[in-house]
Amino acid sequence: MATHIAYRELGNRSAFWTLFLLAGVFVAAGLVAHVVMEHHGHVITGMDNRIVWGLPHVFAVFLIVAASGALNVASTASVFGKTIYKPLAPLSGLVSLCLLAGGLAVLVLDLGRSDRMIVAATQYNFKSIFAWNIFLYTGFYAVVGVYLWMMLEKRFNKYSSAVGTAAFIWRLVLTTGTGSIFGFLIAREAYQSAIMAPMFIAYSLAYGTAIYLIVLMIACRIEARPLGDEVLRRLKNLTATFVAASLYFCAAHHLTNLYFTRNHAVEAFILVDGGSITQSFWLGQVLIGGVLPLAFLLAPGVTRCRILAACMAIVFGGLCQMYVTIIGGQAWPMDLFPGYSATSSFADGVIQQYSPGLWEILLAFSGLAIAALLMVVALRVLRILPERLDDAPQEVPLGDAPQEVPLGDASRDPAQHPR
Amino acid sequence: MIQRLLYCLVLLLAFLAPPAAAEVPKPAVAIANPGQCVAPADVMRRSHMDMLKHQRDRTLRQGERGAKYSLNACIECHASKDSGSVLGGKENFCEGCHSYVAIKLDCFECHQPKAMKTAGARP
Amino acid sequence: MSKRGSDTGMSVGAGPDSGRRAFLGTGVGIAAATGVLAIAPGIGLIEIAQARPAGELASSKVRWGLLIDSRRCKSECQACAKACAKENAVEPGSGRPSQNSQWLRKIDLKDKVTGREVSLPMMCQHCAKPPCVDVCPTGASMQRADGIVLVDRHICIGCRYCIMACPYQARSFVHEPLHAQNPEVPRGQGCVEGCTLCVHRVDKGQQPACVQACQDSGGGAMLFGDLNDPTSDIALRIASVASSQVRADLRLNPAVRYQGI
Numbered sequence: 097m098a099t100h101i102a103y104r105e106l107g108n109r110s111a112f113w114t115l116f117l118l119a120g121v122f123v124a125a126g127l128v129a130h131v132v133m134e135h136h137g138h139v140i141t142g143m144d145n146r147i148v149w150g151l152p153h154v155f156a157v158f159l160i161v162a163a164s165g166a167l168n169v170a171s172t173a174s175v176f177g178k179t180i181y182k183p184l185a186p187l188s189g190l191v192s193l194c195l196l197a198g199g200l201a202v203l204v205l206d207l208g209r210s211d212r213m214i215v216a217a218t219q220y221n222f223k224s225i226f227a228w229n230i231f232l233y234t235g236f237y238a239v240v241g242v243y244l245w246m247m248l249e250k251r252f253n254k255y256s257s258a259v260g261t262a263a264f265i266w267r268l269v270l271t272t273g274t275g276s277i278f279g280f281l282i283a284r285e286a287y288q289s290a291i292m293a294p295m296f297i298a299y300s301l302a303y304g305t306a307i308y309l310i311v312l313m314i315a316c317r318i319e320a321r322p323l324g325d326e327v328l329r330r331l332k333n334l335t336a337t338f339v340a341a342s343l344y345f346c347a348a349h350h351l352t353n354l355y356f357t358r359n360h361a362v363e364a365f366i367l368v369d370g371g372s373i374t375q376s377f378w379l380g381q382v383l384i385g386g387v388l389p390l391a392f393l394l395a396p397g398v399t400r401c402r403i404l405a406a407c408m409a410i411v412f413g414g415l416c417q418m419y420v421t422i423i424g425g426q427a428w429p430m431d432l433f434p435g436y437s438a439t440s441s442f443a444d445g446v447i448q449q450y451s452p453g454l455w456e457i458l459l460a461f462s463g464l465a466i467a468a469l470l471m472v473v474a475l476r477v478l479r480i481l482p483e484r485l486d487d488a489p490q491e492v493p494l495g496d497a498p499q500e501v502p503l504g505d506a507s508r509d510p511a512q513h514p515r
Numbered sequence: 516m517i518q519r520l521l522y523c524l525v526l527l528l529a530f531l532a533p534p535a536a537a538e539v540p541k542p543a544v545a546i547a548n549p550g551q552c553v554a555p556a557d558v559m560r561r562s563h564m565d566m567l568k569h570q571r572d573r574t575l576r577q578g579e580r581g582a583k584y585s586l587n588a589c590i591e592c593h594a595s596k597d598s599g600s601v602l603g604g605k606e607n608f609c610e611g612c613h614s615y616v617a618i619k620l621d622c623f624e625c626h627q628p629k630a631m632k633t634a635g636a637r638p
Numbered sequence: 639m640s641k642r643g644s645d646t647g648m649s650v651g652a653g654p655d656s657g658r659r660a661f662l663g664t665g666v667g668i669a670a671a672t673g674v675l676a677i678a679p680g681i682g683l684i685e686i687a688q689a690r691p692a693g694e695l696a697s698s699k700v701r702w703g704l705l706i707d708s709r710r711c712k713s714e715c716q717a718c719a720k721a722c723a724k725e726n727a728v729e730p731g732s733g734r735p736s737q738n739s740q741w742l743r744k745i746d747l748k749d750k751v752t753g754r755e756v757s758l759p760m761m762c763q764h765c766a767k768p769p770c771v772d773v774c775p776t777g778a779s780m781q782r783a784d785g786i787v788l789v790d791r792h793i794c795i796g797c798r799y800c801i802m803a804c805p806y807q808a809r810s811f812v813h814e815p816l817h818a819q820n821p822e823v824p825r826g827q828g829c830v831e832g833c834t835l836c837v838h839r840v841d842k843g844q845q846p847a848c849v850q851a852c853q854d855s856g857g858g859a860m861l862f863g864d865l866n867d868p869t870s871d872i873a874l875r876i877a878s879v880a881s882s883q884v885r886a887d888l889r890l891n892p893a894v895r896y897q898g899i
């Protein structure tokens with residue numbers, strides 16, 4: 097391991113401006129959508145009194161959950177002392193903060209009264225997990241901000257491990273809080289479970305690491321900075337582990353529900369006859385977001401292209417998972433009178449349909465764009481990305497176009513890179 | 516660099532600022548029921564928002580009724596003779612003054628700006 | 639189920655004029671309502687809501703509640719829902735029906751095994767331990783001392799978490815700008831709202847609009863009163879006949895009880 101890591105801003109001007117403008121267009125579209133929604137009210141969206149949280153929440157919660165997971169690489173370096181990840185750690189903190197900003201922006205812009213943010217910042221009900229999350233999110237900024245500072249300022253490097261541990265604990269608590277938003281809903285059959293918190297942590301690890309890898313690979317590619325095979329091999333194995341953990345929690349959640357007769361109906365809705373919800377679950381969350389990435393990441397002869405594809409599949413699967421969790425959980429009617437079938441003018445006993453409108457779609461996607469825009473700008477002006485990420489200083493860099501080089505262990509000496 | 520940025524900022528602000536405001540006429544309001552208010556005019560001008568804010572919490576959260584200060588009571592007196600509302604234009608009590616001083620008025624996002632009679636209050 | 643003298647004098651003091659007197663003489667209107675009450679002492683004033691004197695705060699000695707007899711509630715009758723919408727000016731908006739607010743709705747139930755059918759009004763159950771109050775980040779969802787659960791729209795940010803948390807689907811989100819509010823019932827775009835138990839009427843000594851309408855239409859399925867007062871009609875009734883709370887398994891202790899389900 098090199099004792100001195102040189103970091104440099106992004107140098108590729110044209111790539112920077114392309115990405116900046118691309119993300120900028122989506123951000124602008126999202127802001128316009130917000131203004132239109134604020135002016136007309138949510139009447140112009142696909143949301144209603146049953147599906148009160150729509151597509152913006154799907155994207156916002158996804159980004160917030162992924163933000164906490166994106167800190168993984170830094171935690172692995174600082175908390176678990178894996179020196180190979182050290183040069184990668186600052187980027188990890190940055191991606192994390194940018195994702196959180198994107199998620200929170202969408203969450204805030206979708207409020208009925210976004211103009212009252214000052215109220216949300218000054219009045220608290222401490223029994224509300226939402227109120228706690230406000231502190232957890234802002235605290236996350238502070239902790240990760242300090243953490244980044246400690247990592248980037250050479251004089252303070254010695255504190256980065258301690259602050260990193262604090263950030264690690266903080267982000268576990270944060271995702272517990274996010275999962276508990278759903279876990280604490282007593283009357284919704286699809287939620288109301290303590291497993292929501294650890295399940296969200298597993299999800300966050302998978303989504304965050306996947307997004308981190310996407311950013312890292314794209315940044316190194318457009319900057320033509322060397323990225324070592326060994327680093328990638330470890331990161332893709334880490335990602336695969338998290339995907340497997342996500343699938344495990346998901347299975348445990350549904351199996352528990354299936355054991356309780358009273359939950360059979362809601363499980364049948366999500367797993368069998370829920371239409372778009374069922375498709376999102378099996379095709380999106382399980383197949384594309386779970387099985388496919390596992391196969392891509394773990395099958396022998398893995399290439400960089402496949403790693404990138406796997407990570408993108410995880411992101412897509414993650415959005416599908418949030419759709420199933422958030423929309424599916426609301427679409428299913430609450431059972432006010434067990435044993436009775438109910439009808440009313442207020443959709444009692446009815447599985448509610450949801451089709452997002454243009455404005456909320458724009459607002460939702462702007463969350464990803466805000467995160468991307470912040471990342472691009474930050475990488476352009478801050479020295480976050482290392483100049484080279486070869487596996488070891490003595491090794492010869494792989495060169496500029498290493499995509500199709502197989503990363504299988506067979507091509508390397510296993511003794512040199514113990515797992 | 517910073518000097519240049521500041522210079523740009525000042526220029527930008529100069530462009531954005533409206534032309535000299537000396538010519539904006541003071542609002543001339545005509546209200547339905549002139550008479551004795553709950554406090555002298557200068558006190559009301561300075562503190563009406565505090566009175567209302569304090570009272571709104573007591574009324575809504577603690578259930579105090581018939582208090583000295585009340586938004587509905589404001590509206591009953593100060594609604595316009597013609598439209599029966601405190602909103603609508605420069606001659607309307609709340610909007611006239613608030614648009615003159617350029618302060619956003621949030622009350623009537625939820626509250627009815629018309630006096631009871633005009634709004635068709637339920638007995 | 640007659641409500642002895644329930645509304646005889648009350649509406650007299652609260653005409654359009656009383657508001658004006660209130661702003662001039664600060665509180666005379668309310669005092670007048672109380673005065674009218676006192677004129678007719680012989681007709682069972684104990685059980686009904688008494689107008690609270692001006693300046694007096696809601697008290698935790700009182701807990702307002704409802705008893706709804708579903709056996710007397712007809713499926714085709716919408717008197718309570720209509721009265722609620724009229725009283726609170728909850729009108730259909732320009733969007734889809736599912737975006738319209740409904741503070742009170744009629745639910746028709748059918749026993750899945752026996753086929754027995756029941757109809758009943760469903761609204762905010764004014765829980766003693768309301769989940770909406772627990773989850774609200776700003777404290778906008780709140781409970782008055784007398785048990786009425788309200789949304790403080792002054793600090794509601796429109797996050798809709800309370801709608802997610804309510805087990806009774808009793809809350810609505812205002813999806814567009816409003817202009818035709820009842821001056822006594824403020825409500826507006828971007829905030830969550832729900833049944834207030836007609837708090838503006840109750841504080842004047844009147845019954846909620848739905849209860850009044852149910853009585854006037856001859857239904858007689860709804861009884862309003864103070865659950866904490868052992869001599870009140872409602873307390874006597876629930877002490878002697880079988881009644882149940884909806885989702886009693888959640889232990890929220892709603893102030894609305896039902897007979898016949």
